[in-house]
Amino acid sequence: MNPTLPVRGWRLAALMLLSGAFAALSLPPVCALFVLPLGLLVLYRAAEDARSWKQAALCGFLFGMGFHIAGLYWLTNAILTRVHEFWWVVPFASPGVSLIIAPLVAVPAVLCRLVPAGWRRVLMFSGSWTLVDMGRVFLFSGFPWNPLGSDLEFPGVVGDAFIQPASLIGVDGITLFVVLGALTVFRSRRAASAVLIAAILWGGWGYWRLETVQPLDVVNPRAVLVQGNVSEDEIISHQSAIENFRRYLRLTSKGVQQARDDGSSRPVVVIWPESGFPGLLDEDELARQMIEQAASGAPSLIGSDREKDGHWFNSLEAVAPDGHIEAIYDKSRLVPFGEYQPWILPFNILPGVITPGPGLRTWTLPDIGSLGPMVCYEIIFSGSVTERHKRPNWLLTISNDAWYGNSAGPRQHLATGRMRAVEEGLPVVFANNTGISAVYDGRGHEVSRLGWGLADALVTDVPPPLKATLFSRWGRAIPASLAILFMLLAFIPRRGQRAERVVFVPKG
Template sequence: MTSKLPVHGWRLALLMVVAGALTALSLPPLYFLFALPVGLFVLYRAAEDAVSWKQAAWCGFFFGMGFHTAGLYWLTNAILTRVHEFWWVVPFAAPGVALIIAPLVALPAVMCRWVPAGWRRVCMFAGSWTLIDMCRVLIFSGFPWNPLGSDLELPGRIGDILVQPASVLGVDGLTLCLVLAGLFLFSGRRAVVFVLLGICMWMGAGMWRLSHEHALPIINPRVVIVQGNVPEDEIISYAQRVEHFRRYLALTAKGMQRAHLMGDDRPIVAVWPESGFPGLLDQDGDARKMIAQTTGGASALIGSDREENGHWFNSLEMVNSVGDIAAIYDKSRLVPFGEYQPSIIPFNILPGVLTPGPGLKTWDFPSVGRVGPMVCYEIIFSGSVVNRHQRPNWLLTISNDAWFGNSAGPRQHLATGRMRAVEEGLPVVFANNTGISGVYDAFGHEVVRLGWNKTDILVSDVSAPLQPTIFAQYGRIIPISLSILCVMVAFLPRRKISSRY
């Protein structure tokens, strides 16, 4: 058997890396959707035409390197923040993470060769791609960043329509549909007709769901999101921390005044982002009293570090009307290589490590309503953002994306909040130190936004939740089942055509 590939050796590897990087252009915030089917088709044909399964696996690996390195390029910015300490890591930041994830792309490239060419092979590729991509939650503490389904999170009304099927399928189900559609576009005229028909049905389903987007009752509190815009190097060094604390207090006072001018007696909640308080809030009673005085007795949800019995936590703490800590949420999913060091690394590269909290909670207080608190990274986990024993009425995530600079990273992060809103049928509030902060309603429609590198406040009502969506009830079992079905369908025997004489 000889390879049908037009290039070999390093040229083939380079072609796959370029195809993977091209496919990454379809991700937020660029949304060059045409790049997705083109890039996937290059990988698919390379896997088909490879001389052996090993060559197909290498094609998938190099495609994954290109895709994830381009999609996660902004990780380098986090190293540049402490470049004087970790200058040697700069060339390896994004490629290093890609190196861990890229082997997963090799598997669908190999598995699609198990079945005959045609629609069976497309189904095998799409089903195995989705199943294996979903396994990224099992790598260290999980890293399901940039699933292909996020390509549909386009800005504005068109994006609102396109993401509505996530209320049934979840973002991984969107990934499955996109891979199927992208490859069937190159499978003949009849397949193209079916794809176009499917797109029309998809758009129709989205518009039908949004047609029920009447004025949702406001049962949740009014939020004052404070975006202090403190540079990351100053957060790390605690330089000018008194000035930063005063800045957050002044912005909070401005926001509370604006919130009261909106009228009615709705509870008002002030929200400071991750690292919003420059110290240990639970150990600083004077600072808490100043916060309570500034809010006029309204509750404040504050991002702060926390130390307990020698263990350090990344926390969200609730300060009540008299300056006491009424509730604490400790981040439970930590960022690998950022907040903890996986044991496979034989030497220490982190200045300190954090301890994970016990898991998701729902806070239920009259002053804040029933809210599901999260910190930063936790919002990216589809199907794992809600305490299933006590469903909240709204979700709050606080973050500090100053690490990643004015790049795709903060925009991709914000987009995950929109997808979680659609999946769960819950409004999402996203508070970020340097931006981007925003509020989404339960349909994933953007209510307000405060852009990158702005020092300001956002004041917004938080709309009502919807009834639990199908995805909220069954979770990732839906895209898992559909992907397994695709794989099983790929093994259906060919129909035998009898001849008459």
């Protein structure tokens, strides 16, 4: 018989919160995977021991609150950039967002009680956790941040190997098996041995794929990622805007010169991050000419605000060598409570709102090639980073993580780009104002990086793409189907036995 938790009442509530926070240490950048089975085991036992479904739901909710508050603690830094206006929001930044998504954790805590204890209950918990976690994309504009599949994004080649199955099942499919393994490892010695063997096979297959998968015969450009390291206070206030613009021009000139020094025949493209240009680039012909002069004839991809017919857009603009704008991409997935205000708040906390663009696009431009542009937040959406039926040869996301300071936030954001690279089989270029800027090849292997808080230009060849992956063809239908299959298998009775009837016992 499984042991029961020896606590009740407020002690149980505190244990749930602490267990959730403890489990969050498994997320990037810490990736302490060994803490996840301990945290999930506490939640699982509490759900089993609960005297009613309501108590099980409460345990799940409290676990979710602890997990998301700890995992998203860095959201407070965004408020601190405007603390003189929104000082009263500081205590509610991370807890407020957690309050919205934590109830989803109550679902597996309740549903696992629908089936008898044992393997069927583990399958139900794993499948329902994954399915409701995938449902986070439907909350407002979506907030699928920190799925448990990202726990396997260890630094270096070990992490590269362990995330390769994302090419088949996506990060949500990895979440499914991570939860399954975490709940299985403590069941018995035999179960623990099975988890260990499965982990070795999982990593072994990943390492084999790393060594055998071949890139396509495509030559992508050489990228000059310009990281100006401009503080968010300066961006908001436009203080020292001219000086910061000149800094970006100097770094551009330096980076382009470096890119051409070795005589490579690759075309060069200059990339400035989100908020890189401190004005309205499409209305400033002189600024575009200055950028192209610094770029010495290389095309430039510049992050800038844009205004049209009274609507404001967060945009990426492609500037040709002669200074005219070849293409504009307007961010289509907006940050809730950051770029637009959901209906859930009856009062206004935003000084202005951004208008979403029409959706993902694939650009085919001279010296840039076939590119999938994105702005910041959009890279976190698994299965939704390329235009339908128009697969590009590389992905670019420009960002400004200065909001979140030197915290886990920028590193978790970067981890999403690494996972998208594996899922899609496409190189991902991540250009950030304050860092971290990086380039990943189509296997999720880091090619180059420019660290946090540095003002410099990162010069690197954009790797070629890989063949389209299974996940890139079928998307989230694969992990969703697997999660549903797990839940259905949980209802199949064991051979020779009739299905046990599970009755919820009323509290008291």
